[in-house]
Amino acid sequence: MxxxxxxxxxxxxxxxxxxxxxxxxxxxxxxxxxxxxxxxxxxxxxxxxxxxxxxxxxxxxxxxxxxxxxxxxxxxxxxxxxxxxxxxxxxxxxxxxxxxxxxxxxxxxxxxxxxxxxxxxxxxxxxxxxxxxxxxxxxxxxxxxxxxxVLDESTSVEKAAKIIGTGRNRLMAFLRRNEWVTMRNVPYQAKINQGLMDVKINPWTDNYGRLHENITPLVTAKGLVKLQKMWDNEY
Structure with missing residues (x-):
């Protein structure tokens, strides 16, 4: 060898x-x-x-x-x-x-x-x-x-953007415009139910002991395939 x-x-x-x-x-x-x-x-x-x-x-x-x-x-x-x-x-x-x-x-x-x-x-x-x-x-x-x-799990919008061939902010704007995520970048439940999007929840506590949650949008492999087709059709 x-x-x-x-x-x-x-x-x-x-x-x-x-x-x-x-x-x-x-x-x-x-x-x-x-x-x-x-x-x-x-x-x-x-x-x-x-x-x-x-x-x-x-x-x-x-x-x-x-x-x-x-x-x-x-x-x-x-x-x-x-x-x-x-x-x-x-x-x-x-x-x-x-x-x-x-x-x-x-x-x-x-x-x-x-x-x-x-x-x-x-x-x-x-x-x-x-x-x-x-x-x-x-x-x-x-x-x-x-x-x-090779995606056996959901990936970040930033990495999804690299695969598609664009930047994170531009893809995020595209997701908002096509109603995949809200204006606060939270995936719509319908897209999660369709297996296109997912979320990662990161809990944190502020100085007053109050619990908060940061929600990170994720794109599934199925969602990435659909996004690529949508992107190609528009650009």
Whole structure:
């Protein structure tokens, strides 16, 4: 199993080319995304992790590797502002780099036949260009559906806005305008009943001992899919 070292800013991210698909060393990703307890974060949020013996500077070690979808799970729950930048890097650099590799039948080349070599080289270049075109066309749609697919719980309006491709305040105004939330940003009960919105209640006590509640609006995966369609239709 081949380890491919990538560098994100000053952090090293080890990626495994497993049958042409990228698998990431879980600890590398969790540490980069700011989890104080990387092992617990991986156990809690990742569903497809598996241990594999891999070469390290300290010799062969059993390391947990995770598939692409689990990387998105960790990104979605990270509190670091760099999480979005890391996701863009994974989608824009790491995945295309791994998925463009392949032998294109090079083992069957007669290297003495310059015409054959030139022809196969031209085919390889054409194939890479076609893959680039397909990635560019499918990236926005795949990006959205991949992110929604990993949501197994409701998410904040801020993260929902990032997935849709806008800002929190603009999406919040959109929710108010379409009567998903009140002017005080509290989800309407009808939207909660439809499984589109949810709330997080944070109780707190003031200096006089009186109990108050802060209500944070949340968007469900179902709601995010509907919001994306509404957003695309309007913008």
């Amino acid at each position: 081949q380890i491919i070292p990538f560098q994100f800013n000053t952090s090293s991210i080890r990626v495994i080319d497993k049958d042409g698909e990228p698998w990431f060393v879980a600890k590398d990703v969790a540490v980069l995304l700011g989890y104080k307890e990387p092992r617990k974060a991986v156990l809690r949020h990742c569903l497809g992790g598996m241990k594999r013996p891999l070469p390290t500077t300290a010799g062969i070690r059993e390391l947990v590797i995770i598939p692409e979808r689990d990387v998105y799970r960790l990104i979605m729950r990270s509190k670091l502002p760099e999480a979005q930048q890391f996701e863009d890097w994974v989608v824009g650099e790491v995945l295309p780099s791994i998925r463009k590799t392949g032998n294109y039948g090079l083992s069957k080349i007669d290297w003495g036949n310059t015409s054959q070599v030139a022809g196969l080289l031209a085919q390889s270049i054409e194939r890479v260009q076609e893959q680039d075109k397909q990635i560019a066309e499918l990236k926005p749609k795949a990006n959205f559906h991949d992110r929604v697919a």
